[in-house]
Amino acid sequence: MPHQSEIIQVSITILGLVQLARGRASTSLTEPIFEDTSSSPSAYALALYSGLWAFDGWDQANYVGGEMKSPEKNIPRAIHSSMAIVSALFLLANLAYFVVLDKATVGLSNTVALDFGRALFGPIGGAVFAFMVAFSCFGALNGSFFTSARLIYVAGKEGYLPALFGRHNKALKTPLNAMCLQAVLTIAFIVVGGGFRSLINFAVVASWAFYFLTTWIVTPLIFCAVCLFLLCMPIIAAPLEAIAVLGFVIMGIPVYYLTQKAEGENTPPIVNFFTNVFARIRGRPSPREGGWQAVATDGDEHEHVEMSEQFRIS
Structure with missing residues (x-):
C-alpha cells in the first residue's frame, strides 16, 4: 500500500471542495493572506523548513539507483513526476484546510488534519482522521527506511562504517544490519529530541547544508541564496538546535579521517x-x-x- 498519503490528500481535497460548493467555506478565503502574520526573517525560515521537509524525498531516489532497472531513465522520471504530483496534492489539501478551518486554527494547530476531520464530522471525524494520518505515516516510514538504509549500507561497504553494516541478509535480500542501525538512531533522536518540530529543524539544517555545496549558474545561485538564508536564520531563532546539528555534522570530520586507510x-x-x-x-x-x-x-x-x-x- 504505497499510496496512503496520496489517497488521504485526495480525500481531504474532495471534502474541502464539497464544503466550498455547498457555500460553507470559512472566512479565511476572503481575508488578507498575510494579516496577523510574523514579519521576522527567522520565522519565515522556520516555516520554510516545515514546508520543505513535507516536499522532500525526491533527493533519496538516487540512494536506490543500484537496485533499479534503467536508473538513468527511471530516476529523473521518479523525481520530476513525484515533485509535480506531491506539490499539486499538498496545495489542494491546504486549500481545503482553509475552506473548512479559520486561519488562526491552521496557523496554531499541530494536527491540522485532525482539526479538519473534527470540524466536519465531530469527535468521530477527529478519530478517523487521526487513524488516517497514522496510517499514512507508515508509507513515509517505509520509503525512508528503504532509501536511507542504503546510505548506511554503502558506507559499510566502502569502509566508513564497520563491514557488518555493508552486508545483505541472504534470506530477506535487504541490508538488515544497516536498517537496524537506522532504527536505533531514529529511536535515540526521538527520545532525546525536543519534539517533531525540533527534529525537522535538525534534519533540514543538515540536508540543506549539503545542497548548498553543489550548485552553479543563475537559477541555482538563487537556490544557493535561499539555502544560505535557511542556514543563517535558525541560528538566530533556535541557536541551541542549530549549534547541536552543526556540531553533529562536524563530528563526522574526524570520523571520516579515522576510517581512511593509510598508505601501505x-x-x-x-x-x-x-x-x-x-x-x-x-x-x-x-x-x-x-x-x-x-x-x-x-x-x-x-x-x-x-x-x-x-x-x-x-
Whole structure:
C-alpha cells in the first residue's frame, strides 16, 4: 500500500471542495493572506523548513539507483513526476484546510488534519482522521527506511562504517544490519529530541547544508541564496538546535579521517583498534587483515573443515 498519503490528500481535497460548493467555506478565503502574520526573517525560515521537509524525498531516489532497472531513465522520471504530483496534492489539501478551518486554527494547530476531520464530522471525524494520518505515516516510514538504509549500507561497504553494516541478509535480500542501525538512531533522536518540530529543524539544517555545496549558474545561485538564508536564520531563532546539528555534522570530520586507510595499510587504524577489541572479547588471536569482516567470520573456516571431515567419515 504505497499510496496512503496520496489517497488521504485526495480525500481531504474532495471534502474541502464539497464544503466550498455547498457555500460553507470559512472566512479565511476572503481575508488578507498575510494579516496577523510574523514579519521576522527567522520565522519565515522556520516555516520554510516545515514546508520543505513535507516536499522532500525526491533527493533519496538516487540512494536506490543500484537496485533499479534503467536508473538513468527511471530516476529523473521518479523525481520530476513525484515533485509535480506531491506539490499539486499538498496545495489542494491546504486549500481545503482553509475552506473548512479559520486561519488562526491552521496557523496554531499541530494536527491540522485532525482539526479538519473534527470540524466536519465531530469527535468521530477527529478519530478517523487521526487513524488516517497514522496510517499514512507508515508509507513515509517505509520509503525512508528503504532509501536511507542504503546510505548506511554503502558506507559499510566502502569502509566508513564497520563491514557488518555493508552486508545483505541472504534470506530477506535487504541490508538488515544497516536498517537496524537506522532504527536505533531514529529511536535515540526521538527520545532525546525536543519534539517533531525540533527534529525537522535538525534534519533540514543538515540536508540543506549539503545542497548548498553543489550548485552553479543563475537559477541555482538563487537556490544557493535561499539555502544560505535557511542556514543563517535558525541560528538566530533556535541557536541551541542549530549549534547541536552543526556540531553533529562536524563530528563526522574526524570520523571520516579515522576510517581512511593509510598508505601501505589494508584497513583504517580505527578498524584495527576495534578488531583487536572484538578479537579479545571472543578469546581469539587478532587477525592481521580483514578488519571487522575477519573478526565476524574468524573460526568459520575451522567449522567448515570439521563438518567436511564428519561428512567423509559418515
